Amino acid sequence: MTPTLIHREDVLAALSKVQEPELHKDLVTLNMIQDIEINESVVKFRIVLTTPACPLKGKIEKEARDAVMTIQGVKTVNIVMDANVPADGRPRGNLSLNAKNVVAVASGKGGVGKSTVAVNLAVSLAQSGAKVGLLDADIYGPNIPTMMGVDRLPAFEEGKIIPAVAYGVKLMSIGFLVQPGQPLIWRGPMLHSAIRQFLNDVEWGDLDYLVIDLPPGTGDAQLSLAQSIPISGGVIVTLPQAVSLEDASRGLYMFRQLDIPILGVIENMSFLELPDGQRMDVFGSGGGEKLAKQAGTEFFGCVPMAADVRIGGDSGRPIVLTHPDSGPGKALREISEIIAARLSVAALKNDGGIKLEIVG
Numbered sequence: 001m002t003p004t005l006i007h008r009e010d011v012l013a014a015l016s017k018v019q020e021p022e023l024h025k026d027l028v029t030l031n032m033i034q035d036i037e038i039n040e041s042v043v044k045f046r047i048v049l050t051t052p053a054c055p056l057k058g059k060i061e062k063e064a065r066d067a068v069m070t071i072q073g074v075k076t077v078n079i080v081m082d083a084n085v086p087a088d089g090r091p092r093g094n095l096s097l098n099a100k101n102v103v104a105v106a107s108g109k110g111g112v113g114k115s116t117v118a119v120n121l122a123v124s125l126a127q128s129g130a131k132v133g134l135l136d137a138d139i140y141g142p143n144i145p146t147m148m149g150v151d152r153l154p155a156f157e158e159g160k161i162i163p164a165v166a167y168g169v170k171l172m173s174i175g176f177l178v179q180p181g182q183p184l185i186w187r188g189p190m191l192h193s194a195i196r197q198f199l200n201d202v203e204w205g206d207l208d209y210l211v212i213d214l215p216p217g218t219g220d221a222q223l224s225l226a227q228s229i230p231i232s233g234g235v236i237v238t239l240p241q242a243v244s245l246e247d248a249s250r251g252l253y254m255f256r257q258l259d260i261p262i263l264g265v266i267e268n269m270s271f272l273e274l275p276d277g278q279r280m281d282v283f284g285s286g287g288g289e290k291l292a293k294q295a296g297t298e299f300f301g302c303v304p305m306a307a308d309v310r311i312g313g314d315s316g317r318p319i320v321l322t323h324p325d326s327g328p329g330k331a332l333r334e335i336s337e338i339i340a341a342r343l344s345v346a347a348l349k350n351d352g353g354i355k356l357e358i359v360g
Helices: 008-015 057-069 114-127 144-148 188-200 220-228 242-257 287-295 307-315 327-349
Strands: 033-039 042-049 076-083 098-106 132-136 164-166 169-173 206-213 233-238 262-273 298-305
Touching: 008 033, 008 057, 042 057, 057 076, 098 114, 098 220, 098 242, 098 327, 114 132, 114 144, 114 169, 114 206, 114 233, 114 262, 114 307, 114 327, 132 144, 144 164, 144 169, 144 307, 188 220, 233 242, 233 287, 233 327, 242 262, 242 287, 262 287, 262 327, 287 298, 298 327
Parallel strands: 042 076, 098 206, 098 233, 132 169, 132 206, 233 262, 262 298
Antiparallel strands: 033 042, 164 169
16 A cells, blocks of 8 residues: 655644644744654654743644644654744844843842842743843842852953853852952942943853843832843732832832833742641732732732742752742742743744744
């Protein structure tokens, strides 16, 4: 019996029925199908996602496989999952920094776990396979070196500052350049100069994502960053309690004043899970979701309290690595995937971003 011939056009026709859930277009139109190979009854191809941290990667792979298996004569489908992160289209030509997306993590007040979120967001993105940088812009209270378990920078090379690397993340902080406990009493111009140097004189290399941990409040550092580099989007971290929400709303207003798109709100330390399975709302409940609704932005979710989060921060081992299946570990990883997806959607909608193409 003569085997059924499978044509490339048959494969593309089948895959054109598979939708990318975030972009609401099919995989073929989005140019996500690459390197189709047909060997008798075996079909192999690559699916090039817009982020390696795609939260729906498994769903897309399954639907693509199921679609191709409906083609007569196909017995085996081999799929290679790949990613190419789109740039946000914002010009950064006057900087040596080559980052496709820049995310600022902010809060209106200190003590809400903003740095914890920034660290775990960066590490989670790096663990997915993305090229990630983490900039500690909290000049007066740098915590990133401690939370990433690094206490020094590599040697300078050809006049460039070489960033430290931990868990696949390149990082820079003023904490590497001052003695532990030494206070920095700087006025605005000195702070602005330091931030410009962190952006321009550090050998970041090519990055898919640069995560910036902003200091609490709405002061000089935020203004300096907005003036120094186009930011893809801002994330607000808050506690559920009313006082924290009031401060967080100032952070939202600051982003709007600086023309920084607001990606969404994260509610940290949302609840404490007790040994018997009950939840204790230590700081109240529902505040983050309420703030997001009032601001007309997305609520990314809640991160529960756990001692392991604090232990991880103190020991320089982020919880997404040490306890990935814990409540906080899962929540932070899922939030990082959502943020990556939202950045891809925004980049593809931006006129300066990647253009959609149709694969012939």
